[in-house]
Amino acid sequence: MNKLNVALIFGGKSGEHEVSLASSASIYTHIDKSKYNIFTIGITKDGRWMYYEGNEENIRNGEWVNLANKNVEINLVPVGNKEVGIVFEDGRLEKIDVLFPVLHGPYGEDGTIQGLFEISQIPYVGCGVLSSSVGMDKLICKKVFTQIGLPQVDYTDTHKSVFNKYTQEELNKIEEKLNYPIFVKPANLGSSVGISKANNREELLSGINEALKFDARIVLEQGIDAREIEVAVLGNNEVKASIAGEIKPAKDFYDYEDKYINGSSTYDIPANINEIDMENIRKMAIEAFKSIDGKGLSRVDFFIDKNSGEIFINEINTLPGFTNISMYPKMWEATGLSYSSLIDSLIQLALDTKK
Template structure:
């Protein structure tokens, strides 16, 4: 059997660089190397692309930067006689059959690198330009969800220019629209980076200033007494949803450290919800995915109000975490699809999307 050449692309310039390293190390460990020749291409925090060949441990701990082979040429732009692929020092060129981005956050999950992949004309894993950009932008995504009739908590928004020039007026507007607690989120960031829960005006001011470090547009959401429910989706046109899982945060909310570092939160898979609610959430996850023109994979997050029982969609993550404690592979495993099979499915979906 001829092996497919698969290039894992990881790292990147976003604040989620370290998350990408953890996800990539896990995928590299689990991918079936009897089926695939795996090439690992890292992007440094300052945007340099480098070829690395070695163990997943050195990807995870960041040592790949020092061990990368700087004499290997990476070319993704078809031009003249230059082939798309990886050119080694001896002149050998390995063409890439499938690009597998493992890049979370800006420059990797927001449609920018997907545009490069489209130009390269090489099949790639995951959502395309439109779905990636919409899914990454919490504000635009909320407007899309409203259009397709998915329920959401009350929200408002501001931007750096308005806030810097009319700080007190903007704070007044937010407090008039929402009650405390209020969640503050950068519009374009994932993995809970830059998110804070605020309970008074001083915390709100600090939270907005923190979020503005990551983006010029800020989303503010009404905090509710919520259960946090997640669903994994997989597919191009025939989309499937996993059983839902429930996160039980160790803190006020499921933050970056808990997701990727200490893993202190617990979870239930399947979530302890009735079958009607489970069915509704899985259906809404597929609707959300199709609503942004998703392909390949996403994780869709929901809230269930503990007081009213109402279900609200929170957000969609078009390139969810793949670490050993990430919910996406765990939910599929409980649904009957193991980690290796997820990877196989994603590669097949990438190839099918270009037929």
């Protein structure tokens, strides 16, 4: 059987560049190399595309930039008589069967690069242009979830242009809508980058100013005393949900540092919840995924109020982390799907979208 040519694309211009490197290195380790020829393409922080051929440790530590072969041409756009693929120094063209983007954050999971992939006409892993852009935008996504009746905590929003001009009025508006604690989030960013928890007006102002470094639109959410539950979904038209897991943050909430650097939070897979809640969460995860026309994969995050037991959907992540401590592959492993088999499934789902 001929091997498929898979292009693993990592790095990117977003604040989650290092997360992407860790995820890609992990996928490179676990992908079945007896089935796939792996072509590794890195995108630098300033947006340059470079071909790298070497081990995954140099992807993880960022050294790939210095080891990249600058004489290899990466052509994903059908221009003139050029064929789409990777052109090597000796003129050899390797056509790519599947693109496997592992690009977290803006320019990677927000629909922009998915648009390029559509132009290339090469099947690619993960959600398409619409679902990627909607899933990445916390504010738009909340409106979609409201439309289909999924329960959410109270929220409001502000915009940089308005907030900077009418700071006190906007703070008043937020405090009228929400009680402390309040979570402050950039609308278009993932991996908990730029997120903070405000317990008073001073912290709210500081948190918004920090979030505005990453996005002009800010989402403010009502903080509750909650358990953090996550579930993985997989599929195109027929969608499956894994068993749910529970994050137990080492801090007030599960932040970037804890997710990808120190890993001091713990987790339970499966989550210690009753069967009814488990099935409701899995069902809502699939509904959320389908509501944004999801394809391939997503991780859907929920809250369970510790006092009332109410379940709230938090957000959907259309390109979740794949590091060795990431919940998405771990939840599938606990459900009976190994890391390598999960990669196989994602590649097959990508191919299925082009049939």
